[in-house]
Each structure stands twice: as C-alpha cells, then as structure tokens.
Amino acid sequence: xxxxxxxxxxxxxxxxxxxxxxxxxxxxxxxxxxxxxxxxxxxxxxxxxxxxxxxxxxxxxxxxxxxxxxxxxxxxxxxxxxxxxxxxxxxxxxxxxxxxxxxxxxxxxxxxxxxxxxxxxxxxxxxxxxxxxxxxxxxxxxxxxxxxxxxxxxxxxxxxxxxxxxxxxxxxxxxxxxxxxxxxxxxxxxxxxxxxxxxxxxxxxxxxxxxxxxxxxxxxxxxxxxxxxxxxxxxxxxxxxxxxxxxxxxxxxxxxxxxxxxxxxxxxxxxxxxxxxxxxxxxxxxxxxxxxxxxxxxxxxxxxxxxxxxxxxxxxxxxxxxxxxxxxxxxxxxxxxxxxxxxxxxxxxxxxxxxxxxxxxxxxxxxxxxxxxxxxxxxxxxxxxxxxxxxxxxxxxxxxxxxxxxxxxxxxxxxxxxxxxxxxxxxxxxxxxxxxxxxxxxxxxxxxxxxxxxxxxxxxxxxxxxxxxxxxxxxxxxxxxxxxxxxxxxxxxxxxxxxxxxxxxxxx
Numbered sequence: 142x143x144x145x146x147x148x149x150x151x152x153x154x155x156x157x158x159x160x161x162x163x164x165x166x167x168x169x170x171x172x173x174x175x176x177x178x179x180x181x182x183x184x185x186x187x188x189x190x191x192x193x194x195x196x197x198x199x200x201x202x203x204x205x206x207x208x209x210x211x212x213x214x215x216x217x218x219x220x221x222x223x224x225x226x227x228x229x230x231x232x233x234x235x236x237x238x239x240x241x242x243x244x245x246x247x248x249x250x251x252x253x254x255x256x257x258x259x260x261x262x263x264x265x266x267x268x269x270x271x272x273x274x275x276x277x278x279x280x281x282x283x284x285x286x287x288x289x290x291x292x293x294x295x296x297x298x299x300x301x302x303x304x305x306x307x308x309x310x311x312x313x314x315x316x317x318x319x320x321x322x323x324x325x326x327x328x329x330x331x332x333x334x335x336x337x338x339x340x341x342x343x344x345x346x347x348x349x350x351x352x353x354x355x356x357x358x359x360x361x362x363x364x365x366x367x368x369x370x371x372x373x374x375x376x377x378x379x380x381x382x383x384x385x386x387x388x389x390x391x392x393x394x395x396x397x398x399x400x401x402x403x404x405x406x407x408x409x410x411x412x413x414x415x416x417x418x419x420x421x422x423x424x425x426x427x428x429x430x431x432x433x434x435x436x437x438x439x440x441x442x443x444x445x446x447x448x449x450x451x452x453x454x455x456x457x458x459x460x461x462x463x464x465x466x467x468x469x470x471x472x473x474x475x476x477x478x479x480x481x482x483x484x485x486x487x488x489x490x491x492x493x494x495x496x497x498x499x500x501x502x503x504x505x506x507x508x509x510x511x512x513x514x515x516x517x518x519x520x521x522x523x524x525x526x527x528x529x530x531x532x533x534x535x536x537x538x539x540x541x542x543x544x545x546x547x548x549x550x551x552x553x554x555x556x557x558x559x560x561x562x563x564x565x566x567x568x569x570x571x572x573x574x575x576x577x578x579x580x581x582x583x584x585x586x587x588x589x590x591x592x593x594x595x596x597x598x599x600x601x602x603x604x605x606x607x608x609x610x611x612x613x614x615x616x617x618x619x620x621x622x623x624x625x626x627x628x629x630x631x632x633x634x635x636x637x638x639x640x641x642x643x644x645x646x647x648x649x
Contacts, residue, residue, distance in 0.1 A: 190576045190638075191576055191577065191634045191637060191638050192637075192638070192641060194328040194329065195324045195325065195328060195634075195637045195638075196634065197328075198324045198327055198328045199320070199324055199630075199633055199634065199637070203630070206320050206633075207298075209239060209316070210296075210303070210312070210313060210316050210629075211296045211305075212235070213232070213235060213236070213239075213278075213307075213312050213316055214294065214296040214303075214305040214306070214307055214308060214312055214313075215294050215295065215296065215305075216228055216231055216232040216235060216294070217280075217283070217293075217294045217306070218231075218232035218278055218279050218280055218307070218342065219279070219280055219281070219282050219283070219345075220255055220279035220280075220342055220343050220344075220345050220346045221281070221282055221345060221346050222282060226255075229255045229256075229279065229342050230256070232278045232279075232342070233249050233255070233256045233257075233258050233278065233340075233342060234249065236258050236278050236315075236319075236340055237249050237258045237260075239316075239319060240258065240260040240319055240338060241260070242323075243260075243319050243320070243322050243323035243326060243327075244262060244322065244323065244326035244327070245260030245261060245262050245322065245336070245338060246260065246261050246262065247259065247260040247261075248260075250354075250358075252341070252342075252343070252350040252351070252353075252354045253350040253353065253354075254342070254343050254346075254349065254350045255279065255341075255342030255343050256342060257339060257340065257341050257342065257354060258278065258338075258339075258340040259337070259338070259339055259340075259358075259361075260336075260337070260338040261336065261337050261338075262322070262326070262332055262335065262336045263335045263336075264331055264332070264335075265331070265332055265333060265334050265335045265644075269333060269334050269335060269644055270334050270335070270364075270365040270366060270565075270643060270644070271334065271335035271336070271337065271363070271364040271365050271366075272334050272335070272336055272337070272364060272365065272366045272367070272368060272640070272643070273337040273338075273339060273362060273364040273366070273367045273368070273597070273601070273603075274318045274336070274337070274338045274339070274367075274368050274369075275339050275340075275341075275367060275368070275369045275371075275593065275597065276311050276314060276315030276318065276338075276339075276340050276341075276369070276370065276371060277311050277315065277340060277341050277342065277343070277344035277345070277371070278311075278312060278315065278340050278341075278342055279341075279342045279343060279344055279345045279346070280306050280307035280310070280312065280345060281306065281307075281310070281345050281617075281618045283306045283620075285620060286620075288620035288621070289620045289621055290304070290621055291304055293305060293306040293620075293622075294306060296308065298626060301625065301626050301627060302623035302624065302625060302626065303623060303624045303625075303626050303629065304621060304622070304623045305622065305623075306622055307622070308622055308623055308624040309373075309610075309611040309615045309617055309622060309623065309624040310371065310611070310615075310617040310618065310622065311344070311370075311371045313610075313624040313629055314370040314371055314609065314610055314611070314624075314632065315340055315370070317370070317610070317629055317632040317633045317636060318338065318368075318370065318636055319338065320633050321633050321634075321636035321637040321639075321640070322336060322338070324633070324637050325637065325640065332640055333640050333641055333643070333644030334640050334643055334644050335364075336640075337362060337364055339362065341354075344371075344593070347553075347592075348592060348593050348596075351593055351596060352596045352600065355596055355597065355600045355601065356600055359600060359601065362601060363601065364601060364603055365603060366566045366603055366604060366605075366606065366643070367597045367598075367601065367603050367604070367605045367606070368566075368605075368606045368608070368636075368639070369591075369593075369594065369605060369606070369607050369608075370607075370608055370609050370610060370632070370636075371591065371607075371609060372587060372591075372607050372608075372609030372611065373609050373610075373611035373612055373613060373615065374609060374610065374611065374612055374628070375456060375583050375585050375613075376457065376612070376613065377612060377625070378578065378580070379457075379578075379580070379582075379583055380574035380575075380577070380578040380580070380581075380582040380583075380608075380635070381582055381583050381584070381585045381608070381609065382560075382562075382567065382570055382571070382574070382582050382583075382584055382585070382606070382607070382608055383560070383585055383586070383587055383607035383608070383609065384449075384559065384560045384562055384584045384585065384586055385485060385486065385521075385522075385557070385558065385559045385560065385586040385587065386557060386558045386559075386586075386587050386589065386590055386591050386594060386607075387485075387488070387489075387519040387520055387521055387557050387587070387588055387589065387590055388519065388520035388521070388524065388525075388526065388554065388555050388556045388557035388558070388590055388595075389517060389518070389519060389520065389526070389553070389554050389555050389590045389592075390517070390518040390520060390526040390529040390530060390533075390551070390554040391493075391515070391516070391517045391518075391551070391552040391553050391554055392515070392516045392517075392518075392530070392533065392549055392550065392551060392552060393513060393514070393515055393516075393549075393550045393552055394419070394422070394513065394514045394515075394516060394537060394547070394548075394549050394550075395511060395512075395513050395547070395548045395549075395550070396415040396416075396418050396419045396422070396511060396512045396513070396541070396545050396546075396547060397415060397510070397511045397545060397546045397547075397548070398412060398413055398414065398415035398418070398508075398509070398510055398511060398544065398545050399412055399508070399510050400510065401510050402498075402507045402508065402509055402510050403507070403508040403510070404506065404507070404508070405506040405507060405508045406506060408508055409508055412508060412544070413542060413543070413544030413545055414508055414509070415497060415509055415510065415511050415512040415545050416497035416498055416509050416512040418512070418541060418542050418544070418545045419495070419497065419512040419513075419514055421540070421542060422514075422537055422540055422541055422547075423492055423495075423514060423516075425536070425540045426490050426492075426516075427490070430475070430476035431473065431474050431475050431476060432475055432476065433488065433489070433490045435490065435532055435533055435536040436532065436535075436536060437528075437531075437532035437535075438488065438490070438529070438532055438533075439488070440528075440532075441523045441524045441525070441528055442488060442521055442522075442523070442524060443521070443522045443523045443559075445486050449562075449584070450482065450486075452583075452584060453479075453481055453482065453485070453486075453584075453586070454479060454481075454482075456481065456583060456585075458479075458480070458481055460472060460480050463480060466614075475487055481586070484586075484588035485585070485586025485587065485588055486521060486586060487521065488518065488519055488520050488521050488524060489517075489518065489519045490516065490517075490518045490533075491516065491517050491518075491519075492514055492515070492516055493515040493516065493517050494513075494514065494515035495512075495513070495514050495515075496512070496513045496514075497509045497511065497512035497513065498512075515552075516533075518533065519588065519590070520556070520557045521557050521559075522557050522558075522559045523557075524557060525556060526551075526554030526555065526556065530549075530551055530554075533549065534549045537549055555590050555592035555595060556592075556595050557590075558591075558594045558595050558598070558605075560604070560605070560606070560607070561604060562584060564604065565643060566604055566606050566643065567604075567606065568642075569639055569642035569643040570582070570606055570608055570639060570642075572638070572642045573635050573636070573638035573639040573641075573642050574608065574635050576634070576635070576638045577631045577632070577634040577635035577638060578631055578635070582608075591607075594607070608635070610624075610625070610628040610629065610631070610632035610635075611624065611625075611628070612625050612628065
C-alpha cells in the first residue's frame with residue numbers, strides 16, 4: 142500500500158522556503174538571496190500546462206503508480222554483485238512487464254552482461270519524430286547497511302522523500318518516463334511521437350556493453366532525439382536542463398626505485414626514494430594559483446560563451462553553504478573562477494590516491510621500492526583522453542628525478558559533452574518543465590561524467606537532452622538514498638507534456 146502523503150504539495154512560497162532552509166524574505170532587485178532570485182526570475186508568461194486528460198489519468202492512478210514504483214524498488218538489482226544476478230533478471234522481467242502493460246512492444250535482449258530491456262511504440266502520424274528514452278534498472282550496493290535509517294530495499298515515504306536504494310538513481314526517474322507514456326496511451330490510445338525506451342542493467346558498473354549494444358542495434362535504435370533523466374535539479378523548485386558533462390582521463394603512475402624495500406638507515410641518502418620522487422612529481426601538477434601546470438593541458442579547451450557564464454554566475458549558489466556541506470576549511474581552486482565554473486566548466490588534474498612504504502601501526506624504517514599515485518583528469522570540450530594522456534605522460538617523464546623509472550598506465554576515460562542550447566528538443570523541454578513546475582528551467586552543468594551520453598551522440602548522431610528530477614543531497618550511491626516525491630509526480634507531468642510539446646501540438 143502506498144503510504145499517505147505529508148499533506149498537499151507545497152505552495153510556491155513553501156518551495157522557496159525549502160530551497161533556502163528558512164522563510165521567504167522580502168526581496169529587492171539587489172538581493173543575492175536564493176529566495177529573491179526565484180522571485181525575480183520567475184516567468185509566468187508561459188501559460189501552457191499538462192493537458193487535462195493526461196493530468197486526470199495521473200491523478201486518478203497516483204496510488205497505483207506509487208505502489209508499482211515501490212515494487213520496483215524492492216528488487217535488489219545490484220549489478221556489481223554476482224549473487225544478485227537472479228535479482229537483475231527479475232528486475233528486467235518486472236520492468237519489461239510494466240512497459241508492456243503501458244502499451245510498448247517490449248523485449249529483453251542480451252548484451253554480453255546483464256540484459257537490456259527495449260520497448261517500442263511506432264504508431265505516430267507520418268513525419269512525427271522518434272524519441273529514445275534511456276535509463277538503467279541496476280543500482281549500487283547498499284552497504285554500509287547500518288547507516289540506513291530504514292532498510293534499503295524496503296521503500297518508505299518519509300518527510301516527502303521516497304527512501305530506497307535506486308529511488309533517484311535511476312529507477313524512480315526511469316519509471317516516471319514509463320508512466321508518462323502510459324498516460325498518453327491509456328487516455329488517447331496513441332502518442333504524438335514514436336517512442337523507444339532502452340533500459341540497461343550495467344550503468345553502475347561502467348556500461349561496458351552498452352556502446353556495442355547500440356552499435357549492434359543501430360538501425361532499430363535510429364531516432365531523432367535522445368532523452369535521459371539520471372541527474373539532478375539545481376535546487377528545490379528549480380527545474381533544470383543539464384548542458385554539460387566533464388569527461389575523464391584516469392591514470393595510475395608507478396615510480397620504481399630499487400628492486401626491493403631497503404633499510405632506511407643502511408641505504409637512505411644513497412638511493413633515490415620513490416615516495417619522495419613521486420611527491421616531487423605530483424607537486425608539479427599545479428602552480429601557486431591552482432592552474433594545472435602541465436604544458437599543453439589547456440591547449441584544446443573551448444571557452445564558454447560569456448552569456449552562459451553570466452547566467453551561471455546569476456544562479457542562487459551559496460558558497461558558504463557549499464563549504465559547510467563538504468566540511469572544508471576554505472574553498473579554493475583555479476584562480477579567477479567561481480566555484481560553479483570550477484566544477485562545471487574547467488578541467489582538473491586531481492590525485493585520487495597515494496600508496497608507498499609502510500603505513501601500518503608503529504614504526505618500520507623502510508625505504509620503499511616503489512610508489513604509486515592514482516590521478517584523474519576531468520576534461521571539458523574539446524579535450525580528449527588521448528591528448529591528455531600524451532601531455533601528462535610527457536610531463537611526468539620530464540620532471541621525474543634520476544634514479545627511478547616511471548610507468549604511466551591508462552585505467553579508463555571518456556570524452557566531455559556539451560549540449561547545443563537550442564532547437565526543437567530544447568525548446569520543447571523548456572516549455573514542458575515550465576508547465577510542470579510553474580517556472581522556467583535553469584541551465585546547469587555537471588562536474589562528473591556520464592559516458593553513455595557521448596555514446597548515443599556518437600553512434601546515433603542525435604542530440605541528447607538531460608532533464609533530471611533529483612535534488613542536491615539525495616545520497617545517490619550512499620546510505621539513505623531518496624527521491625523527492627513531489628519531483629517524481631511533477632516529473633511525470635513534465636515528461637508527459639514534453640511529447641506533446643515536441644510534436645508541436647497538444648490534444649486537449
């Protein structure tokens with residue numbers, strides 16, 4: 142049984158209060174307060190809303206939809222663990238059944254790993270666009286279990302949040318797309334666009350089989366647009382369109398000295414210490430202003446348009462709250478850039494791990510034979526993992542002291558992505574999100590990487606729209622993961638509106 146709601150959906154004033162953690166203040170145009178930003182930037186000139194027949198269906202079936210979502214969330218579809226392989230198969234079958242009931246012709250297809258679920262509806266009028274919706278039904282491991290307030294695979298609605306592993310990443314966001322499709326087919330018997338839904342079961346373990354799957358089924362997956370909901374809104378009440386993702390180039394740097402560990406008293410001062418050599422190498426990665434000091438690192442960086450940077454700086458971002466949230470003494474980074482610019486639009490070179498010598502309890506006077514660093518570089522257009530590999534490897538070899546040998550090994554990587562903020566898909570999303578949330582969406586970036594976005598663009602040659610309905614602090618990949626119930630409900634409305642808006646008409 143779906144738990145009862147915590148009252149009515151909050152009024153817009155309450156959404157502002159929730160966004161800033163307090164009551165909405167009196168606003169002036171000079172105010173930098175997030176609540177005032179919402180007030181000053183709201184645009185109610187767009188009067189479109191979810192069509193009444195679709196709205197009536199979603200409202201009438203709200204309890205059933207939530208009960209089904211809770212069923213989905215109870216399946217521990219952890220792709221990383223072999224003992225959960227039967228659960229992965231069960232989740233794929235469960236999802237395929239629900240997609241079939243919604244009105245999609247559905248198959249479960251092999252991938253070389255966990256299966257993919259593919260649903261299709263191709264009955265739109267001639268000339269209508271075809272849209273591919275991507276999501277994933279696998280989830281992260283739930284450990285540590287003792288940090289969960291309620292069991293990870295027993296979903297519960299508490300304080301307006303649906304707590305469960307996979308609620309926001311990505312079962313809840315995938316399922317709202319299925320229910321939006323169901324609303325169209327149940328009320329009208331048709332969709333205004335042709336629809337393909339592809340749900341994979343390996344996103345949480347790297348999607349190694351996805352690109353080959355897309356290549357293999359390229360003709361069947363041919364579409365005009367791709368839509369993904371596996372990200373977050375900027376803040377409560379602020380619908381968002383994700384405009385960029387940083388790429389990744391991940392390396393392991395090994396510094397080898399003597400053939401084995403040595404007594405630091407007998408040999409120290411006569412043999413170069415690999416740990417010290419590695420420290421010297423890593424120290425050259427940045428200058429005193431935290432610019433990456435590797436020659437050629439910035440050569441391919443494509444700068445953002447000044448207009449986009451201005452809009453980014455205008456977002457209601459509280460740097461002090463961000464600092465407190467991460468628990469850092471101060472915020473610092475590349476000089477001359479704001480915090481959002483640093484994490485959304487600029488490339489980085491970060492040490493992720495260091496290992497050398499004796500690190501156990503007590504003393505052991507050893508001169509280590511080798512040292513190792515894990516180093517990740519986040520990339521922005523038009524950088525490539527291979528170009529960064531070349532400049533980083535050349536730099537490390539150049540600055541390494543004599544007496545050690547260096548090996549730079551590539552672990553994995555993926556290209557960055559940036560959307561074209563215009564065209565029918567973007568414009569339709571802007572109208573649909575405005576209809577569902579009562580205000581225009583903001584444009585955001587993401588410092589992390591979602592390699593599948595580039596796979597769809599590269600293989601299918603179509604634009605990708607990223608509209609997520611998560612929120613900051615939702616604990617994806619951590620204990621007590623949650624999804625805003627309000628965003629789940631409004632997300633269904635937004636997506637249902639999107640297909641009407643993209644087709645250029647609304648059946649009222």
